Amino acid sequence: MDIKKKLWNLENPEFFAENRLRPVSDHRWYESVDEALADKGMSLSKSLDGTWKFVYVPNPEAAPAGFEREDYSCTGWEEIPVPAQMELCGNGYPQYTDTDYPWDGNEALEPHKIPKEKNPTGCYVRYFSIPRHMEGKRLQLHFEGVETAFHCWLNGEYVGYSEDSYTPAVFDITEYVKAGRNKLAVEVYRFSSGSWLEDQDFWRMGGIIRSVKVTALPEVHIRDIDAVVDVEASYTKGILNAKIMLDGAGANQSSLGWSLYNPKGKEILSGFCERVETDSVNTNQFALSCEVPHAELWSAEEPNLYRLLLSVLDKNGGVVEAVTQGIGFRKVEIKDAVLYINGKRLILNGVNRHEFSARKGRAIGNEEMEWDICFLKKYNFNAVRTSHYPNQRYWYELCDRYGIYVMDEANLETHGTWHVKNFEHTLPGDYPEWREACLSRAEAMLERDKNHPCIFSWSVGNESWSGQNLYDMSEYFRGRDASRPVHYENVCHDRRWAGTTDFESHMYASPEAAETYLKHNPEKPYILCEYSHAMGNSCGNLHEYVELLDKYPQYCGGFIWDYIDQSLFKKDVFGEEYLAYGGDFGDRPTNYNFCTDGLVYGDRGISPKVQEVKYLYQPYRLYPEEQGVRVESRMLFSTGNYLRLNWSLEREGETIRSGSMPFELAPGKEAFFACDLACPAEPGEYVRTAALVLAEQNEYGEANWELCFGQDIVMSEVKGQGVRNTGAEFEQSNCIIDGDSNFSIVCDENKVQFQKLTGRLSSYKIGGRELVYDIKNTLLPNFWRAPTDNDEGNHMAERCAMWKTASLYPQLLETSQKTVEGGACISAAYSLGDGAVCELDYQVNGSGVMQVEERFTGKEGLPDMPCFGMAWKLPREFSHVRWYGLGPEETYQDRMCGGRMGVYETTAEAGLPGYVVPQECGNHTAVRWLEITDEQGVGIRIESEKPFEFSVLPYTCHELEQARHLYELPRPYASVLRLNAEQTGVGGDNSWGAWAHDAYIVRGSEDKTFRFQIVPIDRK
Known part of the structure; x- marks a missing residue:
């Protein structure tokens, strides 16, 4: 095949397959009934996965001429595994873009034309022999997935051509196969006309990314x-x-x-x-x-x-x-704008899932899929959208077997042709030359996947605007399969083509926008095909979406964006592996870390956000009460008889009573399970907890794995409650030293010392151990946080910059020190700019117990605050953290439903999550007390009359803000405590403009007071 023919094949949108067999169901076949019932792998199949010969060239014209011939020697060629992404095997580099076509800015972006100079091409060769038991039969060659297009030859004979990266390409090779050694040659292209239809928000890579095999067909x-x-x-x-x-x-x-x-x-x-x-x-x-x-x-x-x-x-x-x-x-079914499964209203607790691994890219194997399905079941997901292409066939088998509702989405996205609102060249639109290619993709998906009960809906594709071709795809789905509704989102922007979808579908609508539609006689079920953008520290206010499910039956839930960070392993400047994002491979253009918006990290570590999602998606609601536990089932069909009900009564983490009992509850019903959760007469705070756990190990989880929980917090009356002074009472101290430059309170091995000139805490010694690392970073006002990804998208730093300056460089107005009854009082007042003032009072007794009060006077016109509190940098050895509050994972005021009240322990370094870009993290809300100590138990305990928030990390918020990768952070050298009366929520509606909702924003226009007490601890 000459190069002109190759290029014509690649560039012509009407030429997307040659000699490719029509798609069929994905069943397996055997030569005996016993073998079929055992279903342990087809004996009439030979896998061609493994090591192939390989040459990588910059474009099709540079491919070795005639390499497909039998007599062409591949001696000296490199080797590559199949399946794999070419770029992750040392060939070229991966490139991440969101909406941009990857050659934009490198070559002229001509409408509907592909790049001419840089079209990375992989030349693959595999030698194989047909097993004896397959000889003499009809033979087929199966490619499960090749990005994005390829030609192939067998023994020098041209076999065929295919586009569509994520559905099978099957060829009849009976006449080309010979006895003995056969040579299969495949030329794979990164870019083809199909690339215009595959502009998904993901890493742009190529290669044979799914399995290859030869199958034999029985006579019939x-x-x-x-x-x-x-x-x-x-x-x-x-x-x-x-x-x-x-x-x-x-x-x-x-x-x-x-x-x-x-x-x-x-x-x-x-x-x-x-x-x-x-x-x-x-x-x-x-x-x-x-x-x-x-x-x-x-x-x-x-x-x-x-x-x-x-x-x-x-x-x-x-x-x-x-x-x-x-x-x-x-x-x-859809009846009266409500989605049903088997006669029951279906609620989708879903997530969008890319096929991805930090080591393999999209060429994942069975082990990743099996991990994923178990994760989804253990964390209460019941639905997946295959964003934005058909997945490997094994995924559907797992979803059938384990039970996951699947929205199966065609391999179609043309975001880059319309996102700048230049609709003249929008694809596929009404272009007749693109119609058959679109319909072919719809057919390939439906015919392969049609028999899987897990699939509840077909999806036309993603973010491809509107037009006749998309509508024709939806009509194909309806005509071919009347048993499933059809989904498509983008026509919400172009109502002329509303008939393309059977759902009212929106992505990233706020809860308010969703409710506006649901309030006004909806004609179609409402679905959020993408919502709660999980980029970095996000998924705030998710509960507001979930609450709509109880109010509007036409709302059928949605799919969080998304499941897994698309981060790739790479070596940093020190030779250590780290999780990289767009731009780290020299790829340009790129959208940098916008590929890291998953609930799990690229290496499948679980991010703290999952705690909230798991709770809000749980299929039972549990309400512990004095005489037992009230349980509401949100199940449609299951009685939950595979679960056990555990209960406990605790006082500040100490278990008073606990128990367990069998569980069974009719779906959709409510029942009361009696047990003794009555609080003792002793005053204090009591926590009733009820949980549903797996009674025994099953396919996806171990015995006692907790699926659901509920808590009830009871405060028995405590007279005179306020700050609890657990140290010595404030008595007249003879230990006050009023020096020339310093003001100190000394008692035995404890010492608290302030600079008189600055009013700053310069020493806090307990048992002779110093807790002050740096006078400039010790127990001073703080209004800043390292911007989250959502903060950056909202331009928070630009709007709220004064609070960073106020935290770093507050201007001292006055300071004073005096002896008071029971100890000493040190005061300081600071100007923060724009007329804002903050005042501090530190009152210390002879035992080193310190009461702190921070006062802020609000002023109209001041920007919103990231947080209101104080910060303290301690020496690194004070890194052991214990607290009573919500946990175990980080919580924020708009993401705290999934936190559970208890006593928890961590360290400063363990408190740093794996967000790919360092940002605000590690916060804990509803905290009653906090202890920070060294290994010997020397340190401080912090309490407040009102629940507060805190984080303890190895870095200041400013150090986190300056780093763009975790490896850029310095080696841990300190423990940084941030105490907050309140912190603005993390938000999550989207990451390109939305911020936290109004109820979770700290206002700079409002007065604020924060009081807490610091008590020395010496357990050595």
């Missing part, structure tokens, strides 16, 4: 299974209507037997399929219909899978081929 072969399931009106009887296509010599003389096995593996029905007359001489079609009177229905809660066995029989009754197909009886 079940080419396609179309199993249409339904449930009759009472939702008790399951109905199966299947069409089966046979091909091969002798197909017209074969019969097709079938058996249906229930979820326990018992055969319940059997018979022979009926031959269906067709107009095609090449098609042998069979049909079967059956009913299961009391069917066990499939749902995410109870993923009951039946098994259909199909046996191709020759004229003598011998088995030629056997196939099994999972069958899930379920019915998806």
